[in-house]
Amino acid sequence: MRYRRLGRTGLQVAEIGFGGIPIQRISGEEAAAVINRALELGINFFDTARAYTDSEEKLGAVLRKRRGDVIIATKSMARTREKMAADIRRSLEVMGLEYIDLYQMHNVKDRESLQQVLGAGGALAALREAKKEGLVRHIGVTSHVKETLLDLMKVEDIETVQFPFNPVETNGVQEVLDLAGRTDTGVIVMKPLAGGGFRQAGLALRYILAHPVSVVIPGMDTVEQVEQNAAVGSGPLDLSPAEKKALEEEKAGLGATFCRRCEYCQPCPVGIDIPTVFLLDGYYRRYDLKGWAIQRYNAMKVKPGACKECGACEEKCPYNLPIRTMLKDAVSRLG
Template sequence: MEKRVLGKTRLEVSVVGFGGIPLQRVDRDTARELIHRASDLGMNFIDTARGYTVSEELIGHALKGCREKWIIATKSTARTYASMKSDVEISLRNLQTDYIDLYQFHLVKTHEQFDEIMGEDGAYRALQEAQKEGKIGHIGFTTHDLGMLEKAIDSGYFSTVQFPYNIIENQGEKLFEKAKAAHIGVIAMKPLAGGAIEEGSLALRYILENPHVTTVIPGMDHIKQVEENGAVGNERLKITDVEREKIQKIARELGENFCRRCGYCGPCPQGVDIPTQFILEGYYLRYELQDWARERYVALAKNAKDCVQCGICEPKCPYHLPIRKMLERVKENLS
């Protein structure tokens, strides 16, 4: 499979990596079968997270005896020094390894969270210590917010960034170019827009056509998905004119009611994090993670049920989405 260098890490990663979030739906033997087949097809990069329930544990079990074949990335929502130190140790135990290649800050949303991470008692110091102790190799950053993506790139503190990128959500393209120029690896997540895009092979080829993207991490929980995604990395064909027309059609049809998570709709006077509502709804509707999505939705301090239909958000949306109607739909699905 084609390999690209993951920024300043200098790690050579497969252009198609293994997204670990859907592994929550399978048992240990199935996870092992999927991951071993992915390795046979040339995949060597696998991404998971502390928040993906049993995903880390399943990967740890699957990699027994073949750890050296894989570059492991995981991530944590910890923001403080103590909580991140704890999470690193948990990840090491779950993954059954003494070394994690890439440890990432998970879903950083605000300047306040960024400042907390980078503060004296912040989580960044814990990861620096883990590096010195040989427990992790590199520090990465993930977000759905365009402003946070730019802040992470400009800061110079991170070896990689992870951001949504697909046929519908291409708002990060200019910043991907900026990241590559700064030798920061770019990991494309949500390649199928949370399952909204059905043309999987075409979607991956669209992403990998961008030379500023290092690797794409589609989630996989069936052998058929592993085979199809692996074929893209091994036999990637040039996109034809007919396929470009299909891409444009997909973007037009889905774009009318699809949140790009740009964040321009905020701040909500009621304190609702609007893009997060649609992210969780996507997991509920298209990832078959209903319980996982609902638990996180209910745990939010404010969610779609707190919308008072004031409409302040809608004129701010550059894509003219009917946000109030979309929040009503979220409330019906997740409340």
């Protein structure tokens, strides 16, 4: 496994890190096997969040036993000093840690939330205090919005930025990378496979790592995924003409309006598993697995027909997707 410097934090992180969203879907025992295999293969950067149900708990159960070998990042949607301080304490308690290497302000997506976290009594104030107390060693931010990232990188306390980047999501990325280089800000890439949209994961990861990023964090919930992704961290990064063509074909198949499975739209008030509907529709449309997709769709406990058109999912979507319209479109095939 190759390692890179995480900006001015000075931390040496594996090129391939571990995204902690998917382990919510598996048991504690299964999660432990996946995490331990990642450690065996040299992965040392693990990212989770307060919002990822039991992800912190599952990661902490394994990683606290290997504390000296790992770099642990988590994050909170808290916007005020009081709520962020409470979330930091809760993360430490749940994970069984004395300190967290990187604590991030989660999904700062607009001018209002930016001003709130940076203002008097905002979340950044709590992170500064936690850093002084030794509870947090470094401070970062995650966002899906280029303009917000550019503003945040001008704040001295913020040492890392985390944002989506993959072969189909490139808008504004170069500008962010250029400023990160000038400010020596660590770059963490999330959604590298566009929420599972890219089936040839190795090609997409190699494409990203050819850029000046610090670490890429695909979500993983099987040992096989860990092994496949970790192999990229020790293999060649240059893509052959044939591989570039294959990546372009996958990119064209995805289009622009698609679900990245970030799961920010969840929970649905009536219980619709929105990301799974779109995942199954993707298998139906892009991978010619129509029968399998329909069978899985029919087994869902709550189908999109139960939608009350409340729009809560669209308000929470960082990509501003027309989710209600997309659900109806998916049902026209799967239903």
